Amino acid sequence: MTRDNELRLLPWSGTDGKPCFLSTDDANGHLSRLADNTEAIQLGLAAELLDHASEVLGDTEAAPEELRALAHDLTESLRDTLRVAESRGHRLSLPGPDTHGNETGGPMLPATAFG
Template sequence: MTPHNELRLLPWTGPDGKPCYLSTDDEGSHLSRLADSTEVLQLGLAAALLDYMADVLGSGEADPQELRALAADLTEALRDTLRVAESRGHRLLAPVPATRADVTKGPVLPAAAFG
């Protein structure tokens, strides 16, 4: 769940190549759903490209032009995949910091025990 005060990195960039962000507390909004769908498509394309690359390399008959085109497609797919991973990583719930009450639940040693 995205806290409402954090921006979501979207799975596409603007026309100038800069990242795009969404500010919303509604994970079901039209733009949130579009971003989710785009991420699924991007990850699916990356998986398909990896499978295709394995086939091409396994055949041993790929010409250099085909390999360059495939490398370019894989580079773009990797860039998209990393953006999805970064976005999803930021949306993970942050761990709640321990309180003094949590820390003192275990055995308590006197200060002298630490020298």
């Protein structure tokens, strides 16, 4: 069972910088797929940036300008990643009346989610 009547936080902001939301019951609609693809791209870029950050921080002769640019890029990537996490967290399945939640009443993941 998923949360009914909830808006999906999209992985981009509006022109005024405010969050964008999608109201749909079709998880396979065009905008839902676009949002899924955008999230995947953002997370992939975050992984690449993390590798780059490790290299730059390992360089004892990195210029201050390079470190500032890295901090800026990491900040933007972290913002995107947190938005994806928030959006996906809101879309997790909730236990139904005939299932058991965990001690906190939160959602439970199937055993297959752990490999």
